[in-house]
Amino acid sequence: MLIKRARGWEIPGSEATPESVFLSRRQLVGGGAAVAGATALGPFPAAAQLADPTFDLYPAKRSDAYKLDREITAERFAADYNNFYEFGSSKTVAAAARALKVRPWTVKVDGLVEKPFEIGIDELIRKMPIEERLYRLRCVEAWAMAVPWTGFAMKAFLELAKPLGSARYLRMETFLDKSVAPGQRQIWYPWPYVEGLTIEEAANELAFLVTGVYGKPLANQFGAPLRLAVPWKYGFKSAKSLVKFTFAEERPKSFWEALTPAEYGFWANVNPAVPHPRWSQATERILGTSEMRPTVIYNGYGEYVAGMYKGMDAAKERLFV
Numbered sequence: 001m002l003i004k005r006a007r008g009w010e011i012p013g014s015e016a017t018p019e020s021v022f023l024s025r026r027q028l029v030g031g032g033a034a035v036a037g038a039t040a041l042g043p044f045p046a047a048a049q050l051a052d053p054t055f056d057l058y059p060a061k062r063s064d065a066y067k068l069d070r071e072i073t074a075e076r077f078a079a080d081y082n083n084f085y086e087f088g089s090s091k092t093v094a095a096a097a098r099a100l101k102v103r104p105w106t107v108k109v110d111g112l113v114e115k116p117f118e119i120g121i122d123e124l125i126r127k128m129p130i131e132e133r134l135y136r137l138r139c140v141e142a143w144a145m146a147v148p149w150t151g152f153a154m155k156a157f158l159e160l161a162k163p164l165g166s167a168r169y170l171r172m173e174t175f176l177d178k179s180v181a182p183g184q185r186q187i188w189y190p191w192p193y194v195e196g197l198t199i200e201e202a203a204n205e206l207a208f209l210v211t212g213v214y215g216k217p218l219a220n221q222f223g224a225p226l227r228l229a230v231p232w233k234y235g236f237k238s239a240k241s242l243v244k245f246t247f248a249e250e251r252p253k254s255f256w257e258a259l260t261p262a263e264y265g266f267w268a269n270v271n272p273a274v275p276h277p278r279w280s281q282a283t284e285r286i287l288g289t290s291e292m293r294p295t296v297i298y299n300g301y302g303e304y305v306a307g308m309y310k311g312m313d314a315a316k317e318r319l320f321v
């Protein structure tokens, strides 16, 4: 069966190379190579980012509203350990993702809105209130990172999109182009990548559309030129390289939900007490370290989001799957 095909996080623990081992091995295999890699992905913007038409907006002013309980993950770790199945099911997709052309890039807004429209990414970014926010990200595979995203509140985007009162959900879609994305030639996946939120979730102050990270425009592997960050949910909800926003009355079916509904649901809120069917969610591994930390409900963002789920039957609705 198609769903039996192993994804990255399905590799049995004994086969997976612990990242600390992997990294030290890499550093051993010629310090020169490791240093060169670190420079390409490191604090200096790459050529692609220097050429970005919105480069002048970075670094954006950091909001002091969103505090971390941990160190920011070093850029070299966050930029070299990614989930982006369009470019393969390993974590090392940065090189392959460079094939994606992120300009020109058009974002489409349709469905239940006052008036459907298309807008160029640079015009969109310049219309929006750009800021930097420190957010945690917790992947459903039980690793976590903390990064300085740059972008704008989804709420500001909703004001531009003007959804009708009848809209209950927002469906987001990633680009589809198998000529640049080899993963999209793997026909057992339900491409394109789709994610969704309720309108209430989209309007929550934490929902953030990301255009940059580490004080620069997004490198492709992070989901350039536009990706979502909803830090109280498992990372797979934060869809990358978005091209379309559709407002709808019906709940959209997301990529992983379509592939494996028993394991990945619509809500996907972080909860240490609700295990994945095949592993515990009680702790998380901090990317770039061997540190383990206890997972926190709603990934620590309960004060912002718990109210949205009050009165819902968590088990029946599968709020945390």
Ligand SMILES: Nc1nc2c(c(=O)[nH]1)N[C@H]1C(S)=C(S)[C@@H](COP(=O)(O)O)O[C@H]1N2
Residues within 6 Å of the ligand: 081, 082, 083, 084, 085, 086, 137, 138, 139, 140, 174, 193, 221, 222, 223, 234, 235, 236, 237, 238, 239, 240, 241
């Ligand atoms: N289009 C698309 N978006 C995606 C994914 C993907 O494979 N394709 N992976 C998701 C998963 S599982 C996670 S954990 C985050 C990872 O984001 P990062 O690579 O920036 O850490 O992206 C999410 N967004």
Ligand SMILES: [Mo]
Residues within 6 Å of the ligand: 083, 138, 139, 140, 141, 234, 235, 236
């Ligand atoms: Mo993930």
